[in-house]
Amino acid sequence: MELSREAQMVDDLKRYFADKIIKAEIVRARRVNVEVKAGAHRDIIKFLKNRYDIRHIVTITGVDLGKDIELIYHLSPDNRQWLLNIRTKVPKDNPKIETIIDILPGAIFYEREVNDLLGVIFEGHEMPKHFILPDDWPEGEYPLRKDWKPKEGVPSARV
């Protein structure tokens, strides 16, 4: 039986990036999950862009896991036939990761959103201070972190 494009890609990733991938699997039709080690996401996204025409980024999800923040890059090939989730973690006390906007320029807004709401710093991406939050929003307040609660002195934050 001929391998589907997704299965081929998972095989390729396991072969070329064996030391950088924690897990790679097809979770259901049209969904692939790839968990990668810290710092490996750029090489893998570059490889997928060149080899599998994966140039579409749907969004970047930031998930507060407590100690870490997980970043999920939702990618899709040009024909948009399936979705690939590249997952990687950054520690919450030093949330830094290299930008991908030089590889996928469509990620500009998503990196800014995750920066603004979760406080992740995307190294190499020069961005204005705020994207969604107001200009007078206080330093160090990241409203989408789970331990963040609406508080006095933070403008227009009522729930």
Add this chain to the structure above:
Amino acid sequence: MPVYKLPIGPQHPAIKEAFHFTFDLDGEVVVDVKPRLGNVHRGIEKGMEFRTWVQGIFLVERICGICNTPHTTCYVLTVEELYGVEAPPRAQYIRTIINELNRIHSHLLWVGVLGMEIGFWSYFMYIWRDRERVMDVVELITGNRVTTSAMLIGGVAYDITPEMEGPIRRAMDYLEERTKFYKKVFETDPTIRARTQDVGVLPTSVAIDLCAVGPTARGSDVKSDVRVDEPYCAYGEVPFNLVTYPTCDVWARAMVRIDQF
């Protein structure tokens, strides 16, 4: 010629929601734009952290008034996948019908507004008058004109009964005829063509690089439609055309929607 900076918004009569743009103008040509978002950010995601799954439906429904059903559909499908359940086929078809009605009224609204923005007021008023027929059907099915509250986790809140068939078919037949007329006008009217053809050109490669989706992508000849690529609800069982236009301009983006009416 020096570049002028033209700030527009966040409150401005020409834009429908609070949004700020700084346009760089060289004469009449826009050479760059810097958007500033967030003026209407309501923290819906944060608000959902401590609410129940069911309460979440009605909160995501309020992300956008015009396109409320895609948000609720997406949300209930996600929750169903988390729980490992699926809505029955009849519910999937009703979801599809309600989503299509939402899409049709949204396209009519969009093309009508385009007519208004280029000074073609009669086109706008005719289309918005006919859009009311869609809203009537939505009201007939769900009891609501705009925000339908139709999606539930595991199903839908409203049935489509045999008595509704007549009024729905009559409205659809009427709209089909009207659509032919709107398409002819858009293809032939010299004012519309002068104002939309070769204007706002988004080449295919740029549309792909900037991750355009929906009618914007298809107007730039990108063969992608989420209803085809990810056949949710009953879309996998209903044949329809994936509409693309190759000219990559405002005219193409409008024609994609008109063909999809």
